Amino acid sequence: MIKENLKRGIFSENPIFVLLLGLCPSLAVSTSLVNGIGMGLAATFVLTCSNVIISMIKRLIPDKVRIPCYIVVIATFVTIVQLLMKAYLPALDKQLGIFVPLIVVNCIILGRAEAYASKNNVFKSFIDGIAIGLGFTVSLSVLSIIREVLGSNKLFGLKVIPSFNPMAVFILAPGGFFTIALVMMLIRYYSNRKKV
Amino acid sequence: MTDIIKLTVVLTLTGVVAALLIAFTNSKTEAKIRDQAIQAQTSALESIMTPGATITEVVGTTENGLPPQYWTGVNGSDTSYAFKTGSFGYSSTIVYLVCVSSDGTIQGMSILEQNETPGLGTRVQEIISNKYLWNGLFSKKEESSPWFTEQFKGVNIFKPVTIEKSSGEWHKMDKESREKLLQNNGVTAITGATISTRAVVSGIESQAKKYLNAIKGNGL
């Protein structure tokens, strides 16, 4: 079941390329691989924790106030992540800046809380959180690698392609849209070919 | 009526539990975060002062145009001053530490905060590495500082600072043209980010000059 869930999170229900959720942070932080992985892992942590807690307390919360309660749960974990990052990974915290607090309004997390965690048991929600979170991380890493290599010819601050003059547009906002479109086009192309 | 009480109780409880959790994390990380900030500042100061200088912090008053806080580095008979200043770039305030000797020559500089356009303005902090991914990833990290602030070393803030745009970026220049640039009291602009470059230069020209004059005027 775990394997199935992971496959679902990374491929068939990939949050960025299939569900098209959380595009705003994906466009903004996928300018370098370190940022992409950092953001992905931070979101995975928040998503898993909030999924577990929400699944635990789902029966205690009246329907009318469930959204504010979910937001409070999510915001708590985001604040914890931010404090931990500031304390132990100050460089990454500086790079990600405003986008860590913005995980609160990342639609992937609220979406999973509403669509999955509030209907399933704790263990299932935990697995779902990890699967979707990893899908988010993997997609962000793919975007980041393409954008960082094309846009600044670097990975981890080291050069990648010899004598290649990087195309600065790829680390700007339009490059983010181009890259997402490109990856989605390739995914569609291959999945359509498989069907035929 | 019972409904509204129930809702209020649930929401309040959720808020209280959340607040307790955050308070707990905060109490555990507070000291560490403060340490990180102090450590970042100390290492930034050490990197821009002349090596071996004794650094003392002076908390000045903002009267007489003094910076609210500055540092003196005494190294034998030489005294240099470091202070934090900032100027608005393209999309953010660029905050930097700058260290000048008493005749106005910049000893070192370090950008502390900025939020400029990625790939253009953020390059004020860019560290050029010529190592490739396959041979550099597991080897020892090279010690190098950002080229943009490196080129300010030796520039005098009492003379007008020129921004050179046509000669290409500083890190691509050879030794001779770098010396020639310094004779003109000039720095090179970041390609495509002239506004960020100009912001740093004008911040140094106006703010740093004012601070240094104020410190010297107070007989320190």
Added chain:
Amino acid sequence: MILPKTSEITDKNPQVVSGENINLQLNISSSPHIRHSETVPSIMLWVIGALVPSMIASVLIFGFRALFLTTLSAITAVAVEALICKMMKRASTIGDFSALITGILLAFNLSPSLPWWMVVLGSAFSIAVAKMAFGGLGSNFINPALAGRAFLMACYPAEMTSWVAPKLGTISGINGITSATPLANIKSAMANGTFQALDFQDAIINLFSGNIGGCIGETSAIALLIGAVILLYKHIIGFTIPVSFIGTVFLLFWLFNGSGQVFTSGAIIVPFYHILSGGLFLGAFFMATDMVTSPITRKGKLIFGLGCGLLTFTIRKFGGYPEGVSYSILIMNLFVPHIERYTRPKIYGEVKKRD
């Protein structure tokens, strides 16, 4: 006639659906139909012909590298279009020569010192992303050549704004001297406060002949005017867009000419300087009039031209870039659907609804 379900159209190749399964009745009026000899290829060939004087002027001004880059850009554009048609299993559309023109116009908007592979990259982007990704000729919403230029501008701002000195009369290669464009001169003069000292009179004759630094096809005003006359004579372009575009820029720079005088004959040299420099003539006659990305109604064309002129003035006067023709046309391209909606002519006999 069996109409396909929507899902079938999107899932399968649309041509298979329309070509084999159903017969689409496309004739909506009864015969006889008047056939006009004017076709898409014939129009495009006339446009290419109209660009020849500028190409000759460019070779005289910048040397044969200008011709090399233009040819390279054109070949890339055609090759990319052919390749994409093949990939999408469509009939090849290179026979309408529109890709050829996109390639030529893109090169005309680039610096003659640009590395050749950047030209190839820009040309491929123009065709693949700005044109074919949206469905090919007639479906693109922005001018592909200008989109390619904007892409290169965002990728390589340094290379895109380094110019070479013109050398009218001497046919030779590029020797790498960087020279500013007339508009960059104005911009730096305004920043340094030496604007009043600029010698405008002397510059005009160089501007008119094209003996100035700039993009491959934009410098020679006289050559561009010859091309424009051909297109106007053949009714391929109308007067509305170029006149309103250039006129707006002229009037605004006459009004805000930097000398504090308003509409005086003494200051008239400033607006002349502005309309002759940069890519204004190339943009107004050859790019803003692009049939696909400009409005079709006369009122719409007027609004389009005025908007382009206003934006060009704003960018040149207040913006960070010295030149703004390409961006202003691109921005106005985005407004075309709205302009067309609001300037749609009334159906004969239609009464305006009262609310």
